[in-house]
Amino acid sequence: MKQIKSLYRRLLLPLLGGLALTACEKDNGEETRISEFGPYKKEIIAPWKGGTGSIPVLANQPYDIELINPDNGWLTLDTEGRGTHFTGDDYFKFQATTNDGFPRMEGIRLWTHNRADTVYIKQEGFITPKLDFSTRSIMVLGDGGQATAQLSTNLELEDLRQSIVYTSADEGGWISDLDISNGFLILQTDPNADPEALRNARITLS
Structure with missing residues (x-):
């Protein structure tokens, strides 16, 4: 025992x-010390009249800031003479000019030695974008040719994203040359090689 x-x-x-x-x-x-870094807000709405805004940043480490597109022509950073390098919890300002056109957006990048973040400044516009089709569907001739759809918009075609999705069993590719003129969306269609088959497509502008 x-x-x-x-x-x-x-x-x-x-x-x-x-x-x-x-x-x-x-x-x-x-x-182990916890790493803290990031802007207080990720998105800020600025009025169309312009002005100055402030962006607080929470950080316990050094960081730098810069405009994603420094040649944007309407948004500038205002660091009150302190440069673009900061340490610890702080804030910086931006200055936006008057926007007499459509809404616009710019990004401000913040980064440390191993982390990065972005603040987006979205400025309202004096002009409100309009984009609306008067009808949701149109019929086009099987022989092909020009087709039109009435469209109410104050935007140019180059300012719009275009998407054509072919929703029938055909190979697609039969719509081309989209344009906007005198209140109409104008497009060209190729002849339908199969007169017995109905083909469909969806055009999206955004």
């Missing part, structure tokens, strides 16, 4: 030593 107790004590002591070592490693891990 004494031999069994002695063996039990010899086995128990190494086990307790292992537990003490594990606890010490956990304490060291809790001392």
Whole structure:
């Protein structure tokens, strides 16, 4: 019986030593410093009349800022003579000019040695964009040729994203040369090689 107790004590002591070592490693891990970095807001709406806005940043490390498109012509950074390098919690300002056209957007990039973020400045426009088809579908001739759809818009075609999705079993590619003129969307269609088959497509402008 004494031999069994002695063996039990010899086995128990190494086990307790292992537990003490594990606890010490956990304490060291809790001392790791948390990295903090990021703008208080990721998106700011500026009025069409322009003006100055402020962007607070939460950080416990140095960081830099810059305009994504410095030649945008309407948005500038105002760091009050402090440059574009900051350390710790701080803020910087931006200056937007009057926007007498359509809404517009610019980005401001913030970065540290291993992290990056972006703030987007969206400025309202004096002119509200309009884009609306008077009808949601049109029929075009099987022989092909020009087709039109009435469209109410104050935008130019180059300012719009264009998407053509062919929704029937044909190979597609039979719509081309989209244009906007005198309140109409104008397009060209190729002849339908299969007079018995109805083909369809969806045109999206955005």
